[in-house]
Amino acid sequence: MSTLRDLAEEHTHLRPADIDHLHRIAGDWQLLSDLSFADLLLWVPVDAEGTFLCVAQVRPTTAPTAYQDDQVGRIIGGSEVAHLGVAYSQGRIWREGDPVWYGDVPARHEAIPVRLRTADGEAGEVIAVVGRDTNLSTARTPSQLELNYLTTADDLAQMIADGTFPPPRHPGETTSAPRVGDGLVRLDAGGKVTYASPNAQSAYRRLGYASHLVGEDLAALHRRLAGDPLDGTEAANGILAALRGEAPPRREIDARGATMLTRALPLMPAGVPIGALVLVRDITEVRRRDRALITKDATIREIHHRVKNNLQTVAALLRLQARRVAMPEARVALEESVRRVASIALVHETLSMSSDEAVEFDGIVDRVASAATEVAATEVSVGMRRRGSFGVLPAEIATSLVMVLNELLLNAVEHGFPPADETDDAPAPPTTGVVPAVVAEVEPSARPEVVVSAHRFRKMLHVSVTDNGRGLPPEFDAERGSRLGLQIVRALVTGELRGTIELRAGAKGGTEALLVVPLARNAPDGRSQG
Numbered sequence: 005m006s007t008l009r010d011l012a013e014e015h016t017h018l019r020p021a022d023i024d025h026l027h028r029i030a031g032d033w034q035l036l037s038d039l040s041f042a043d044l045l046l047w048v049p050v051d052a053e054g055t056f057l058c059v060a061q062v063r064p065t066t067a068p069t070a071y072q073d074d075q076v077g078r079i080i081g082g083s084e085v086a087h088l089g090v091a092y093s094q095g096r097i098w099r100e101g102d103p104v105w106y107g108d109v110p111a112r113h114e115a116i117p118v119r120l121r122t123a124d125g126e127a128g129e130v131i132a133v134v135g136r137d138t139n140l141s142t143a144r145t146p147s148q149l150e151l152n153y154l155t156t157a158d159d160l161a162q163m164i165a166d167g168t169f170p171p172p173r174h175p176g177e178t179t180s181a182p183r184v185g186d187g188l189v190r191l192d193a194g195g196k197v198t199y200a201s202p203n204a205q206s207a208y209r210r211l212g213y214a215s216h217l218v219g220e221d222l223a224a225l226h227r228r229l230a231g232d233p234l235d236g237t238e239a240a241n242g243i244l245a246a247l248r249g250e251a252p253p254r255r256e257i258d259a260r261g262a263t264m265l266t267r268a269l270p271l272m273p274a275g276v277p278i279g280a281l282v283l284v285r286d287i288t289e290v291r292r293r294d295r296a297l298i299t300k301d302a303t304i305r306e307i308h309h310r311v312k313n314n315l316q317t318v319a320a321l322l323r324l325q326a327r328r329v330a331m332p333e334a335r336v337a338l339e340e341s342v343r344r345v346a347s348i349a350l351v352h353e354t355l356s357m358s359s360d361e362a363v364e365f366d367g368i369v370d371r372v373a374s375a376a377t378e379v380a381a382t383e384v385s386v387g388m389r390r391r392g393s394f395g396v397l398p399a400e401i402a403t404s405l406v407m408v409l410n411e412l413l414l415n416a417v418e419h420g421f422p423p424a425d426e427t428d429d430a431p432a433p434p435t436t437g438v439v440p441a442v443v444a445e446v447e448p449s450a451r452p453e454v455v456v457s458a459h460r461f462r463k464m465l466h467v468s469v470t471d472n473g474r475g476l477p478p479e480f481d482a483e484r485g486s487r488l489g490l491q492i493v494r495a496l497v498t499g500e501l502r503g504t505i506e507l508r509a510g511a512k513g514g515t516e517a518l519l520v521v522p523l524a525r526n527a528p529d530g531r532s533q534g
Contacts, residue, residue, distance in 0.1 A: 008046070011059045011077065015050045022131045025120040029134070030060040032170035035283075038184035039157035041067035041150070042114075042138040045075055047088050048131075054089050055081035056133070065185060066153070070111040070139040088133045091115035095130050097165055103140055110140040119167035127167050134164060152190060152199040156281055162273035171251030171269065181254060181267050182283035189282040190271075195223050195247050198279070207286040210262040222282065226266075229259045239266060246270045246280035256287070263291040309356035315349035340414075344492075347372055347410040351403045363402050365394035369456060372406060376413040376454075386417050386471075391457040394465065401521065404500040405467075409456070411493050412469040412517050416454045420473025420515060460523070467519040475509045497521075 008030060012023050037044045046060040058078045063069040091098045098115040114136040120128045163169035187204030189197055200217035208217060211229045223240040230236025235257060242252035246268035254267045269281045319342045326338035350371055354363040373388040454471045497505040503521035510516040
């Protein structure tokens with residue numbers, strides 16, 4: 005089904021500002037639907053013949069719906085839209101008429117004109133109509149709660165007709181807000197409570213207020229209840245702002261170990277401030293879970309920080325040991341172990357600064373690549389370049405992948421661009437590494453370079469490490485290689501990462517390592533999926 009914007013742009017001549025206003029109404033009209041115990045349908049005119057198109061619909065959570073079928077995209081005309089035509093042409097709320105039937109469901113029609121106020125605050129032209137259709141099959145004598153709901157709904161309906169509802173959304177606010185069923189408090193023009201729903205009364209009782217709310221000055225009550233005087237002052241100022249006709253941001257009140265979210269809305273039908281509507285929700289358990297998660301995240305970050313410190317200590321000990329070893333082969337092996345441990349420490353260092361078990365991997369790759377050019381045993385100045393982005397990777401993928409890339413990058417620099425004396429003579433087998441020494445020389449005109457490329461496709465991470473150095477010898481066999489670096493890469497890629505790796509000659513010379521790693525298996529909250 006097409007969206008509101010798609011339908012409006014395809015069938016009407018509404019301006020972008022008009023469509024944006026209709027979006028704001030559709031984003032905030034669940035409140036009006038629940039207060040009205042009615043379905044709301046947003047109708048826009050499509051021609052001069054009186055034909056209307058439904059571009060949005062919302063059903064009440066407080067009453068049965070009048071429509072079992074979705075009405076969005078429906079185009080109607082003739083006598084069926086007479087009430088919409090009156091509201092649109094005359095700019096007034098239409099409530100006359102007898103009930104109509106939708107199959108076996110009797111319903112009452114109402115029509116509310118939608119205006120967008122001009123830049124100077126004047127009421128603009130009618131741009132659409134909100135149909136308010138109530139299921140009458142369960143009609144009965146309304147309770148006090150229902151009467152207060154309906155009275156408030158009528159005030160908000162008039163504000164839609166005036167162009168003053170919904171209020172603008174504050175920056176950073178999401179669509180999550182207290183609903184009618186969470187708790188509703190109605191204030192008069194002086195800020196005194198004239199009605200409080202049972203759920204609202206219960207929410208305030210959690211804050212420590214056991215008396216009835218009716219007759220209380222709500223702003224003063226918020227000041228008294230809040231555990232933090234600053235929070236109490238902000239909550240009280242929000243109530244006072246709504247009474248002045250403003251739309252303050254949502255506020256939280258903490259008291260006696262409980263937390264309540266409040267949203268204050270001005271009630272000013274026909275431009276006359278008559279009070280305010282305050283929606284409240286007890287979010288004590290939500291905030292308790294948030295605090296538990298924050299504590300857990302802090303603990304996890306501290307663990308990663310300590311693991312990083314321990315790995316750096318291990319690397320330092322290996323480095324000291326390497327300096328005391330007389331055998332060159334043993335010294336090289338220890339130095340390579342230092343680099344491997346340090347690359348894992350990089351991941352834990354990044355995780356210690358992250359709020360979840362995932363890391364932005366591009367920065368880690370850049371640091372590993374920079375370190376490879378600094379510590380590699382070669383006299384050639386090799387450039388490092390990254391193309392594409394690895395994105396966010398979960399820790400279990402990042403830890404193994406950084407070791408694989410560390411081996412491949414070191415190998416590409418050391419064995420793709422060996423010292424000049426090795427280039428002139430027959431190559432000796434390297435003591436470790438993935439790619440053995442090879443026979444072809446680097447072209448004099450080519451700048452020595454290693455390129456790391458990454459892209460995602462169908463929930464798979466595709467990585468290549470390519471150099472323009474000496475290529476692979478004809479007898480090279482990656483599957484039968486016995487060198488430690490090759491064994492590490494092969495074990496990590498096929499085991500921990502459950503991926504594949506291929507080592508081959510580059511299309512324009514040099515060596516190319518291709519990795520394919522699945523992401524979906526370990527994706528945290530979908531963030532690492534391609």
